[in-house]
Amino acid sequence: MISHPGLVLIAAAVLMAPLRGWPRAAVALLGSASSVFLSFQAGDGVHLTIEYLGMQLAPFAVDKLSRLFAIIFALMALGGALFALNQPRRLELPAAFLYAGAAIGATLAGDLVTLFVFWELMAVGSTLVLWSASTPRAGAASMRYLMVHLFGGMLLFAGVAGHVLESGSTAFTAMGIASLPEKLILAAFLVNAAAWPLSAWLPDAYPEASWSGMVFLSAFTTKTAVYALLRGFPGVELLVYAGLAMVFYGIIYALLENDMRRILAYSIVNQVGFMVTGIGIGSEMALNGAAAHAFTHILYKALLLMSAGSVLLVTGRRKCTDLGGLYRSMPFTTACGIVGALAISSFPLTSGFVSKSMISQAAADGHLPVVWMLLAAASAGVFLHAGIKFPWFVFFQKDSGLRPPEPPWNMRAAMALLAALCIGLGIFYEPLYRLLPYAGDYVPYTGWHVVAQLQLLLFSGLAFFVMLGWLRRTLTVTLDFDWFYRVLFPALFLAAGRVLAAALGAGGAAGARLGAMLESAVRRLHGPGGAFARTWRTGSMALGVMAMLLAFLLTYYLR
Numbered sequence: 001m002i003s004h005p006g007l008v009l010i011a012a013a014v015l016m017a018p019l020r021g022w023p024r025a026a027v028a029l030l031g032s033a034s035s036v037f038l039s040f041q042a043g044d045g046v047h048l049t050i051e052y053l054g055m056q057l058a059p060f061a062v063d064k065l066s067r068l069f070a071i072i073f074a075l076m077a078l079g080g081a082l083f084a085l086n087q088p089r090r091l092e093l094p095a096a097f098l099y100a101g102a103a104i105g106a107t108l109a110g111d112l113v114t115l116f117v118f119w120e121l122m123a124v125g126s127t128l129v130l131w132s133a134s135t136p137r138a139g140a141a142s143m144r145y146l147m148v149h150l151f152g153g154m155l156l157f158a159g160v161a162g163h164v165l166e167s168g169s170t171a172f173t174a175m176g177i178a179s180l181p182e183k184l185i186l187a188a189f190l191v192n193a194a195a196w197p198l199s200a201w202l203p204d205a206y207p208e209a210s211w212s213g214m215v216f217l218s219a220f221t222t223k224t225a226v227y228a229l230l231r232g233f234p235g236v237e238l239l240v241y242a243g244l245a246m247v248f249y250g251i252i253y254a255l256l257e258n259d260m261r262r263i264l265a266y267s268i269v270n271q272v273g274f275m276v277t278g279i280g281i282g283s284e285m286a287l288n289g290a291a292a293h294a295f296t297h298i299l300y301k302a303l304l305l306m307s308a309g310s311v312l313l314v315t316g317r318r319k320c321t322d323l324g325g326l327y328r329s330m331p332f333t334t335a336c337g338i339v340g341a342l343a344i345s346s347f348p349l350t351s352g353f354v355s356k357s358m359i360s361q362a363a364a365d366g367h368l369p370v371v372w373m374l375l376a377a378a379s380a381g382v383f384l385h386a387g388i389k390f391p392w393f394v395f396f397q398k399d400s401g402l403r404p405p406e407p408p409w410n411m412r413a414a415m416a417l418l419a420a421l422c423i424g425l426g427i428f429y430e431p432l433y434r435l436l437p438y439a440g441d442y443v444p445y446t447g448w449h450v451v452a453q454l455q456l457l458l459f460s461g462l463a464f465f466v467m468l469g470w471l472r473r474t475l476t477v478t479l480d481f482d483w484f485y486r487v488l489f490p491a492l493f494l495a496a497g498r499v500l501a502a503a504l505g506a507g508g509a510a511g512a513r514l515g516a517m518l519e520s521a522v523r524r525l526h527g528p529g530g531a532f533a534r535t536w537r538t539g540s541m542a543l544g545v546m547a548m549l550l551a552f553l554l555t556y557y558l559r
Contacts, residue, residue: 003047004060005038005074006108006118009101013094025085028093032078035104039070046110055170061110065291065437069107069227072295073100075421076219076302083306083414084212091132096216099125103220107227111170112160112185115228119156119192123149126221129213130205138208144486145205148198149221152191159184175232186233192225193276194269196245200482203253203265207318211309214261218268218305219298226275226294230437235282243280244374246273251381256478258319260308260394264301267344267386270378271297277375278359281366284438289358291436296351296425300343303418304390307337310411311394314404325399332406334395336415343422345387345457346379351425353453354432354444361442376456383460392464 012031016024044067048060062070077100084093102125105118123146131142162181164170175182194202206217233239250270257263271293278290310333311326312318327334343350346357356379363372406412425432429444 003038003042004105004108005035005042005070006101006104008035008038009074009077009097009104013097013101016094016097017090020090024093028081028085028097029078031097032074032081032100035074035101036071036078039067039074039104042067042070042108052113055113055164056111057113057170058110059105059114060108062108063437064435065227065230066107068291068295068435068437069223070104071435072298073104073107073220073223076100076216076298079302079414079418080212080216080219082417083215083309083411085410086408087210087212089132089134089210092129092210092213095125095128095132096213099129099216099220101125103224106224110172112163112172113170115172116153116156116160119224120153122221122224123153126217129216130209133208133210133213135208138210141205141208144482145201148191148201152188155184155191156188159186159188172231174234177233177236177238186229186236186238189225189228189232190242192221193229193272194222194225194246195242195276196249196269197481199246199249199269200480202269203257203262203480204482204486206265206268207259207261211313214265215302215305215309218264218301222268222272223294223298226272226279226290229276229279230287230290234279234287237280239276239280240368240371241280243273243275243277244371244378246270246276247374247378248381249273251378251385253478253480254385255381255389258321258478260311260318260320260323260390261305263320263385263390264304264308267304267382268301270382270385271301271344274356274359274375274378277371278362281359281362281368281371283362283366285358285365285440285442286362288433288436288438288440288442289355289362292355292358292432293352295432295435296343296355296422299418299425300340300350300352300422303336303340303415303422304344304386306411306415306418307333307340308390308394310407310415311404313407313411315402317402320393320397323394323400323402324397325395326402326404327395328399329403330395330406332412333415334391336419337391337395339419339422341387341391343426345383346453347387347457348445348450348453349423349426351422351429351432353426354429357444357449357453358442379453380456380460380463383457384464387457388461388464 008031012027015027019027042062044063046058046061048058050057050059077097080096081093084096087093099122102118102121106115106122109115109118127142127146127149130138130145159181162179163175163185166179166181175185177183177186191198202222206214209217229239246269250266250268250273254263254266254270257266275290275293275297278286278293311323311330314330315323317323339350343352346352360372360375363375433440433442
C-alpha cells in the first residue's frame with residue numbers, strides 16, 4: 001500500500017506540517033519526486049481490495065487512463081513544490097500536498113466509495129490552500145468555495161448511495177444518465193468541472209489564493225472532474241453542449257476581465273470546456289484528445305500562473321491597468337509567460353497543439369461540422385484572451401514605471417521546467433500519445449493542420465491589435481453568476497427576515513389586542529363585579545336546591 005503515489009503525498013503533507021526551512025523543502029521535493037516515480041511504475045490491475053459493510057472496494061486500481069492522470073498530478077505536485085519552496089505560510093504547502101494526494105487517490109479509485117472519500121478530502125485540502133492566504137478576501141472566498149463543493153459532495157454521496165442500492169455494485173465504470181442516481185453523480189462531476197452556470201466559484205475563489213496557491217488550485221479539482229467524466233460518462237451527448245457553453249463563457253469573461261489572475265481563472269473554465277466537449281463526442285480519438293489536453297493544460301496553465309504569481313510577488317499588483325513594461329526587468333518571467341501563452345493557444349511546436357487538435361479532429365471525423373466550427377472559433381478566442389491579452393497587458397503595453405527584479409531561483413527553476421515540458425511535448429509527442437487510454441495513429445503535424453492553425457492565430461492576432469482600443473481594460477468590475485449567491489440571495493434573505501420580523505411584530509400586536517379583549521370579557525363575568533363572582537342569599541340558594549329536588553322527584557315518578 002506504501003507504493004500508492006497519492007498516499008505518499010499525503011504522508012509528506014503530515015511530515016511537512018511541523019517543519020520549516022530546508023527540512024520542509026527536502027520532504028516536499030523528495031515526496032513529490034517519489035510520487036512521480038511510483039506513478040510511472042504502477043502496473044495495470046487492482047492492487048488492493050477491501051470488504052467494507054458488505055461492499056467490495058478497490059482503493060488502488062490502475063489502468064492507462066488512471067496512470068496518465070496520476071503521472072501529471074504527481075508532476076504538478078513536484079513543479080508546484082519547487083515553485084513554492086520560499087512560501088512563508090506554514091499551512092499552504094502541506095495543504096497542497098494533501099490536495100494533490102487526494103486527487104491522485106481519486107484517479108486510482110476503482111470504486112465509487114473510495115472516489116467519494118478522496119473527492120471530499122480534495123475539497124478539504126483545496127479549501128485550506130485558499131484559506132492559508134490569510135486575507136479577508138481569501139477567507140470569505142474560501143467559505144463560498146467550501147459551500148459549493150460541499151453541495152457537490154452531497155450530490156455525489158446521494159448518487160453513489162442510490163447507484164449502489166440499484167445496481168448492487170460499487171465499481172467505478174461507464175454509466176448512462178437513465179436513472180436519478182446517475183444524474184446526481186453526473187451533476188456532482190460537473191460542479192467540480194466548473195460547468196456553466198456553476199462556473200463562477202472558480203474565478204471567485206482561485207485568484208484570492210496566494211501567489212503560489214493558485215498554481216496548485218489550477219491543477220487538480222477541475223482535472224479530477226475531467227477524469228471522472230472520462231471514466232463514468234464517455235459519449236453522453238449532454239456534455240457536448242455543456243462543454244461548448246463553458247468554452248464561450250470563459251472566453252467572453254476573460255476578454256472583459258482586468259485582473260490578470262481572473263483572466264487565467266476564466267481561461268481554466270474555457271479549456272476544461274474543450275475537454276468536456278471531447279468527452280461528449282465520445283469516440284476513441286475524442287477521449288484521447290480530452291485526456292491529452294488535460295495533461296498538457298495542467299502544464300501550460302501552471303506555467304502561466306507561475307509567471308502571474310511571480311509578478312504578484314515582486315510587484316504586489318494584479319490588475320492589468322497597474323502593470324506593463326515588465327519585460328525590461330523581468331525578461332525570464334516574460335519569456336516563460338509567452339511560452340505558456342503560445343501553448344494554450346495551440347501554437348505549433350507546443351504541447352497545446354498536439355492535444356487540442358485531437359478534439360477538433362474527432363469532431364470532424366464524427367461529422368459534427370457545427371461543433372468543429374465552434375471549436376475553431378473558440379481557438380481564436382483563446383489566442384485573444386490568453387495568448388495575447390495576458391502577456392501584452394502584463395509585460396508589454398504602456399510602461400507602468402515598475403522595475404521589479406526576477407523572482408527567486410526556485411521559482412525560475414519551476415518555470416523553466418514547465419516551459420521545457422510545454423515545448424518538449426510539442427516536439428516529441430509520441431511518449432504522451434503512448435500514455436493515452438486508446439491506441440491510435442494520429443499525426444498532428446500535417447501541412448493542412450499546421451497552416452490552418454497558423455492562419456487562425458495570425459488573423460486572431462491581427463484582430464486583437466485592430467480592436468486594441470476596445471480591449472484595453474479599465475477599473476471596472478465584471479458581474480458573474482456568483483452575484484446571485486454573493487449579493488442577490490443574501491439581500492433577499494435579509495429582506496425576507498425583515499418581512500418575517502415585521503409580520504411577527506404585527507401578529508404579536510394583534511395577539512396582544514385579542515388577549516386584552518378576552519381578559520376584559522372574563523373580568524366582566526368573573527371579576528369582583530361580574531355575574532359569577534357576586535354573592536347570593538342563603539334563602540335563594542335553598543329555594544334553588546328545593547326546586548332541583550322537586551324536578552328530580554317528578555322525573556322519577558313520571559317516567
